[in-house]
Amino acid sequence: MSAPGTTKLLEVRDLAVAFETRGGMIHAVNGVSYALETGETLGIVGESGSGKSVHVLAMLGLIPKPPGRIARGEVVFQGRDLLALPDKALRKVRGGEIGFVFQDPMSSLNPAMTVAAQIVEPLRIHLGLAGAAARRRARELLDLVRIPDAGSRLDQYPHEFSGGQRQRVMIAIAIACKPKLLIADEATTALDVTIQAEIIALVRELKREIGMAIIWITHDLGVVAGIADTVQVMYAGRILERGPVDDIFSDPRSAYTLGLLRSLPDLGVRDVRRLRLQPIEGTPPDMRLPPAGDPFAPRNRYATPRCFLEAPPLSQAPGAAPGHLVAAWYDLPGQLARERPTP
Amino acid sequence: MTEPAAPYPLLSVRNLSKHYPLRSWWGGTASVFKAVHDVSFDIRPNETLGLVGESGSGKSTVGRAVTMLNPPTSGHVVFQGADLARLTAREMRGMRRHIQMVFQDPYSALNPRMSAGAYVLEPLLLHAADRSRAELREEVAGLFERVGLDPRFAGRYPHQFSGGQRQRICIARAIALKPRFIVADEPIAALDVSIQAQVVNLLQDLQDELGLSYLFISHDLRMVRYLCHRVAVLWRGGIVELADSETLYRDPRHPYTRRLLAAVPVPDPAAERRRISTIGLAEPAPQGAGHVLTEVAPGHWVAQNADG
Numbered sequence: 001m002s003a004p005g006t007t008k009l010l011e012v013r014d015l016a017v018a019f020e021t022r023g024g025m026i027h028a029v030n031g032v033s034y035a036l037e038t039g040e041t042l043g044i045v046g047e048s049g050s051g052k053s054v055h056v057l058a059m060l061g062l063i064p065k066p067p068g069r070i071a072r073g074e075v076v077f078q079g080r081d082l083l084a085l086p087d088k089a090l091r092k093v094r095g096g097e098i099g100f101v102f103q104d105p106m107s108s109l110n111p112a113m114t115v116a117a118q119i120v121e122p123l124r125i126h127l128g129l130a131g132a133a134a135r136r137r138a139r140e141l142l143d144l145v146r147i148p149d150a151g152s153r154l155d156q157y158p159h160e161f162s163g164g165q166r167q168r169v170m171i172a173i174a175i176a177c178k179p180k181l182l183i184a185d186e187a188t189t190a191l192d193v194t195i196q197a198e199i200i201a202l203v204r205e206l207k208r209e210i211g212m213a214i215i216w217i218t219h220d221l222g223v224v225a226g227i228a229d230t231v232q233v234m235y236a237g238r239i240l241e242r243g244p245v246d247d248i249f250s251d252p253r254s255a256y257t258l259g260l261l262r263s264l265p266d267l268g269v270r271d272v273r274r275l276r277l278q279p280i281e282g283t284p285p286d287m288r289l290p291p292a293g294d295p296f297a298p299r300n301r302y303a304t305p306r307c308f309l310e311a312p313p314l315s316q317a318p319g320a321a322p323g324h325l326v327a328a329w330y331d332l333p334g335q336l337a338r339e340r341p342t343p
Numbered sequence: 344m345t346e347p348a349a350p351y352p353l354l355s356v357r358n359l360s361k362h363y364p365l366r367s368w369w370g371g372t373a374s375v376f377k378a379v380h381d382v383s384f385d386i387r388p389n390e391t392l393g394l395v396g397e398s399g400s401g402k403s404t405v406g407r408a409v410t411m412l413n414p415p416t417s418g419h420v421v422f423q424g425a426d427l428a429r430l431t432a433r434e435m436r437g438m439r440r441h442i443q444m445v446f447q448d449p450y451s452a453l454n455p456r457m458s459a460g461a462y463v464l465e466p467l468l469l470h471a472a473d474r475s476r477a478e479l480r481e482e483v484a485g486l487f488e489r490v491g492l493d494p495r496f497a498g499r500y501p502h503q504f505s506g507g508q509r510q511r512i513c514i515a516r517a518i519a520l521k522p523r524f525i526v527a528d529e530p531i532a533a534l535d536v537s538i539q540a541q542v543v544n545l546l547q548d549l550q551d552e553l554g555l556s557y558l559f560i561s562h563d564l565r566m567v568r569y570l571c572h573r574v575a576v577l578w579r580g581g582i583v584e585l586a587d588s589e590t591l592y593r594d595p596r597h598p599y600t601r602r603l604l605a606a607v608p609v610p611d612p613a614a615e616r617r618r619i620s621t622i623g624l625a626e627p628a629p630q631g632a633g634h635v636l637t638e639v640a641p642g643h644w645v646a647q648n649a650d651g
Contacts, residue, residue: 197619222565225614261610265566279544280540283507
């Protein structure tokens with residue numbers, strides 16, 4: 001794996017996104033700020049309603065407006081604020097310097113166009129390639145994503161490919177113009193576990209070959225563990241924790257991260273059935289009325305009175321690895337130490 | 344968690360097949376698609392049998408065949424001594440109260456125009472119509488409490504509940520008639536991680552309290568290992584391996600089982616990076632495995648190749 005560079009490729013500053021609905025305003029993203037370095041892989045973890053998908057759609061100008069609205073913020077990609085770009089300029093970035101792959105390849109691909117035509121499209125728009133040169137490149141891309149017998153499959157339609165192969169085609173389209181950034185939103189969630197393993201191995205190799213940065217959005221902590229350099233945990237439209245992948249798993253500082261890790265069965269122990277799963281009780285907040293304080297406080301047994309009143313800022317966790325940030329008023333390691341029975 | 348006490352099965356599935364004729368364009372039967380072929384297994388009282396496999400392996404087809412929602416083409420499903428395929432419609436109606444199903448998507452299983460309380464009450468009205476309204480109301484309230492829902496929510500409609508709460512409503516309905524056996528087809532797949540654990544704990548508690556048996560159909564191999572006493576691995580419509588879950592996960596014998604288990608991501612960065620660095624790209628699927636099971640160790644069945 002290439003070591004993450006030191007230059008900022010992407011900087012998200014105080015991004016907030018809301019949706020106007022009949023039932024009221026839904027505050028989907030509430031002030032999200034983070035930076036991504038060249039060649040870095042950022043894993044974003046969160047459950048439905050966390051804002052993890054909405055914030056990247058907003059970044060790419062892909063949320064329908066109305067009902068969607070970017071309430072505030074900047075998304076600076078290679079020195080330009082994507083949110084301030086006119087549609088036409090944003091289209092040049094999207095699919096060119098930023099490639100993206102979504103969960104369901106069948107609804108992302110056009111069923112009435114051959115695979116070749118769909119791979120050639122970004123090559124024509126962004127690189128000005130046409131004719132035999134574009135076709136040759138499309139074939140190379142199918143080879144690159146390991147579709148066997150690529151030459152004869154170029155003129156086939158999406159329904160002639162299996163689910164895993166369709167997602168490979170989506171990846172081929174996403175990386176067609178050698179993007180600086182690949183955004184994958186639950187890209188392997190709909191796939192079988194063996195296919196998922198192949199896609200992840202493929203993306204890791206492509207990253208080495210192309211040197212792109214990756215934002216990998218998923219609810220699966222196992223997937224994030226293997227692919228990410230940095231992990232960012234989102235909940236109720238905010239970042240609750242962010243840090244180097246090993247530190248997030250070994251030294252979580254947010255009670256929500258800890259809850260997610262503990263709700264998975266620990267398969268390291270023999271006779272795992274004897275242990276009871278420790279779910280996070282309760283349900284996420286109603287985003288029409290986002291809580292004033294820490295949004296996780298009502299489900300957090302370690303919450304302090306302040307957690308209910310005032311939202312904690314995302315800042316360096318005391319005593320944790322540099323760059324390990326947490327948004328919490330409570331001290332999780334201290335609380336856990338107090339819980340442990342003294343010998 | 345106690346091991347199943349009784350050695351005799353509650354449910355015996357023998358040589359179950361579900362075939363679909365594929366018609367050619369002028370109407371004749373061109374060929375037969377074997378969705379499930381020659382599947383046999385037992386489920387003991389108070390036991391959870393996991394059924395794992397990838398999409399298209401026939402998992403859900405097996406689940407629907409053993410509950411007679413979609414009866415098998417051939418084979419036997421013997422429940423408490425009765426062969427379900429041979430029962431009359433009337434006898435089957437009586438049997439249904441003992442066999443229930445829980446599905447993946449609680450929202451589409453629920454009726455959007457029926458309140459949660461009415462939905463849970465419905466099976467009680469069909470099977471226990473002689474009871475008074477007050478008794479039934481109390482029973483529904485008890486079921487709500489049993490699955491961790493506030494009985495005051497009985498008047499609410501499906502859209503007013505979260506995904507996890509909806510699945511609890513479906514489970515309340517499934518246990519309303521005190522069944523012996525529940526087929527749970529991907530019951531947690533549509534739920535968020537933190538909610539999955541709540542529902543899995545509920546399923547376990549209900550098993551302990553009501554002595555239920557489950558056929559737990561899932562692609563979540565981590566949760567299957569946690570929840571199931573024994574696990575059957577389905578591949579291309581046939582069982583390729585069946586063992587108690589500790590054995591299956593520690594010592595998988597069939598190449599497909601090995602491939603499947605090797606693909607499960609581990610929520611531990613160091614271990615996970617090690618794991619994916621050893622996974623080959625586009626590794627070919629195992630070839631030519633027959634579906635004849637041989638007992639390689641007590642209780643551990645593996646499909647053998649023709650060439651051994």
